[in-house]
Amino acid sequence: MSVTNLFLCSIALFAGIVSSQVNNATLGSGERGQLNIEVRDTISVELSRLTTILEHRMNIKLNTLSHEIRQELRGIKKRLEADGFQNTEVQDSSSSSSSSSSSSSSPRHLSKHLNRADHELHKHEDKMVKLRRRFQSAINRISNTMSSFTEIQKDMVEEDLRDFSQETTEMLENIYTFALNQVNELTAISRHARSRMMEKVRARNCKELLRQGRNESGVYTINIEGMEPKNVYCDQETGGGGWTVFLARLEEVEIHEDFTRNMAQYVRGFGEAGAEYWLGLDTLHTLTKENPYELLVEMRWKEHTAFSRYGTFSVGGPFGGPDDVGGYRLNVRDYDQSSSGGDGMKPHHGKPFSTVDVDHDDIADMSCSNWKGGGGWWFANCFNSNPTGLYPTPDLNLEEFLGDVVFEWMAWELKHEQIDDLIFKIRPR
Incomplete structure (x- = not known):
């Protein structure tokens, strides 16, 4: 009442x-x-x-x-x-x-x-x-x-x-x-x-988003000085979170992304965050040129999983840049020996980036990108890892190709030819 x-x-x-x-x-x-x-x-x-x-x-x-x-x-x-x-x-x-x-x-x-x-x-x-x-x-x-x-x-x-x-x-x-x-x-x-x-408060990476209270994994927008805003997938759970995914190959997507792209597309980036995508060489260079980053590679085949972790990761500038001899050279070091996936990045350290139209690998008379599925990577002679190769869909006839064209991580013992998921993520140290 x-x-x-x-x-x-x-x-x-x-x-x-x-x-x-x-x-x-x-x-x-x-x-x-x-x-x-x-x-x-x-x-x-x-x-x-x-x-x-x-x-x-x-x-x-x-x-x-x-x-x-x-x-x-x-x-x-x-x-x-x-x-x-x-x-x-x-x-x-x-x-x-x-x-x-x-x-x-x-x-x-x-x-x-x-x-x-x-x-x-x-x-x-x-x-x-x-x-x-x-x-x-x-x-x-x-x-x-x-x-x-x-x-x-x-x-x-x-x-x-x-x-x-x-x-x-x-x-x-x-x-x-x-x-x-x-x-x-x-x-x-x-x-x-x-x-x-x-x-x-414009976050430059997923770790800064985590500090702002964005503690759920998912797609977020990062803002890097001098660049357009970019959508990325943030892993806010693994090892304390703060990981920015820059490359994702996933089994459970409706349509697999085409990674056979030219240099300009790899510089700019392509795909869709939350599905399969490549963040872009310019973005990787801008993120890592001043702050030290670490790298985490996660892989899965059926119920089997593994990871490879590196304490140092950065990408140099383009050819003619003031801070690099050119080619978006890869700096990846300090492999964590407790990793279960093996060191698939060691041969690629110090190498410039190559694509189907720009060849900077160590083989003079051929292109690793063209020979190994058309993807762009820091090819050496040719690779221990090829995460941008073709995805082995049921309709892919591997007999039509001369070499290993599917995406793989050869350091993972006995499972490198059968990977379902392969994810690269970085985080400021």
Whole structure:
């Protein structure tokens, strides 16, 4: 039962008792409106019972509402802090000044807004305390004057209680409306600020995304200075997460990606993150040219799995670049001897990248890319690993080819010709 309904029922019951007792009681001579002792005792008992009920219900209602508002405000504060809104300003890497729209949702502004909402809530709680005092005062006033009730005074008390009930109800409605508006406004600000924060804090790789709280594996967008945003698949679970996948060959895809591409396509990248794809030589060079990275290669054949891990991985720049002798040369070292997949990258260290149209392998009179399935790789003479070769689909006739054309990792003993999945992922050290 609502506080309003409880007041109205109490008033009706109170009025009924007074009317019944006035009509049936024996009144003293010359004192037409005075209630006798029996009437006063009956009203006193009933009024005491109703007072207890009203005070109990109103206290529960007000305390519950106050608790819910405070819980909601605390929840919003925690969500804002989880989104990164603490007492430090976030600097935009692409701009030295903030726009007016971003400043309106800065951590300092949000903190000020929350403090104002908390202050307003305290003001309404003070009003609730005063309301309880007024209610008790009204009850005491009724009790003190009850011995001289007349029919007219009964009507006045009923009207007083109705006014008091209406005022109480309006106060509760105002408190609820205030709390609801504050919650809606703060929720909207939180969403807008989160969006602005994500625009400012542009992650360069999956490890930076992990630090921002993106701890679920999946497709994300990374932003590298001087380059267009790129979609990548992030492994946020293996070995603490933070791995950026740059090459994926997967069995369970509807259509296998064609890795027979020219140099320009391998430089730019192709495929779809979350399925089979190649991130791109330019992206690999930009990511690894300043920060040391590590490499993890994962492979699967049916229920068998293995991995090969390297402590150092980087890709040089193109031919003619200021920081490299050319060809997107591979730097891969520090093989982890505890790996179960073998060292399939050792012969490829220091080699430039080759494709079907640009041949930089160690064999003078032939192209490893053309001979080994058409994929691009850091071919030597020719490979210990060929992850960009043809995928052995059921309709692929291997007798049409002269050599090993399917993708493989020859260092994985007894299983290198039968790989189902092969994934290359890197992470800043």
